[in-house]
Amino acid sequence: MEERRRLSILITPSAIFMLVLFVLPLLIMVVYTFRQGSFGPTSRIFTLAHYHDFLSDRALQGLLWRSVVQSFWISLISVCLAYPVAYHLSFQAGERKMTLLTIIIVTAWVSFLLRILAWKVLLGGSGAIASLAQSLGLSEEGMPFLIYSQEAVNLTLIYVWIPFVALPIFAGLERIDPSLHEAAYDLGCSRPEAFVRVTLPLSLPGVVAGFLFVFIPTVGEYVTPSLVGGTTGVMFGNIVRDQFVRALNWPLGSLMSLAMLIVVLIPLVIAARLFKFSDLAGL
């Protein structure tokens, strides 16, 4: 009993923190989905009209689905590109390990916005890539070559996310007992076989963690699309933002956010079922 009381005292501050800053706002958001208007007298009328609107709006649902699929591919490609980085860092870097790790971490620290803007310049009409394309005669002068497209959004996001994905995969690889690799060779595995049968399966929790690190924020992404996406690169997050800032339709915006939250929770729940939480967290 004494033990339990001590424990409850210890977790109280963090419980209050979570309650006030996460649970309460979430509840407010859910309440808003039932209001007719954003503010004023209409906000005191409760209705299911927005649910009806959202569920019958195929275009809106289509955009959510598109953003989910797009995030899935961005996450998958980020994982595929980050894996060799993490692998090299863990098994081949040797004495340069700390140096390389620091470089990756420092990259991750550089402002998110700054790195997107860097790509805006790089991809823009007078950017390095466009200039190269022009000098090779692949495109005309002043033509925006890659920018303002869904591809530009994908490229930028993948670039931004790689360090964030590489770190949990690296942590996962570092946790593998080196003697397991030796055991694999000892039992007849060539290097590729040892990778497929031992290293890869054992690094899966790190891979899934890295995937979720990217997938969850990318589904709701709106900064990158608004900077390098143009009209074709719009994501669901941009529409949500528009509901709050332009259309001032907070209830619909809240409902769309809720829908997004549920979509994001699905892979999270699956991952939590398949792996131990401590493995995912790299503990």
Added chain:
Amino acid sequence: MAEVAVELKDVSKVFPAGRGAQRVTAVNAMNLQIWRGEFFTFLGPSGCGKTTTLRMIAGFENPTAGEITIAGEPMTDVPANKRPVNTVFQNYALFPHLNVGQNVGFGLKIKRVAAPERERRVKEALELVRMGGYENRRTTQLSGGQQQRIALARALVNEPTVLLLDEPLGALDLKLRKEVQLELKQLQSQLGITFIYVTHDQEEALTMSDRIAVMQDGVIQQMGAPREIYESPANRFVADFIGETNFLNGRLSQTTPAYRLTVAENEIAVKPPETAVSLNQAVTLAIRPEKINLYPVGTVADLQAQGTTAAELRRLFQGNIPTANSTVGDYLQGEGLVALPGTVVESIYIGTDIRYQVKLPNGESLIVRVQNLSGRYDTRFKVGDAVYAVWQPHEAQILTS
């Protein structure tokens, strides 16, 4: 002559200096032949190069110089996965993502052995290590002893020419370790596979091995059967590392007709040394604590006056009780035994034995182990008692290095 399973020719391993690490010669020009079907043990303290030697045989490390052959085939360009050896790792290295059956069948699966045969052989291997029916268990659910058996089954199922074992019992508790030692030894003689075993535990090495190589600083100090290593250690390191040994400083005082040695202000008989020793040379005399017997001083009458029973006296004098006024010292001399006078300075009761420390006239001391048998006079000495430390001349050995 027996068939050679593994041969090392002038094998050296040097780890170059790295960040914060000095250049280390882990193995220095080692020459060795291990016979087929032999239980061979590398024994030595940590850092002596025994594990490096094993890892070179397994193919995890490449020798800096020299050549390793297994079953007559040079292994220089053969990677670990192509060698006819399997390893039981110190921490077992079981794959945590696979169950017991998948772990044991791993090597067969890699070698594309068809599923029915694979299952049969996995079952056989598990039965061999008395873990039949554990196929579907997760390895994390097993105790240390069970994991050790699974690791053994996983290696043996591949029918290797040579099985390498890297301190496989290190993580087990003492009682279990003793059990598994005997099991391993039985398994090895039953299967007839060459076992190469690495350990720092001298008792383990003595219990299981056909032959032991005692290593220090990357060099084999002595190689031979357990009895040979224990009874006639080649040098001070081996004598000290294998079991407990008393060392006395001595000087050779006579070489013909028999060897005699001056130790602790006495001249004693000694068996001829293995290496050439000249007159007056300073040497070390090594004698095991359990080879020494303690005798009381004084006359037989004195002993009787102290209440020593007839049975104890008979045992003390091997059945022939001398006359009442003859001394114990005279008796011992007459029997041709070495007898150094001393004083008991410590007496520790350790259950199976009594462990005495006896101080000699020149200040050196001897550890003496006396078995705790009933009716033995020598289990009752107290601190301060004057005694003779007694042994047969052939039990002690002259060491020059």
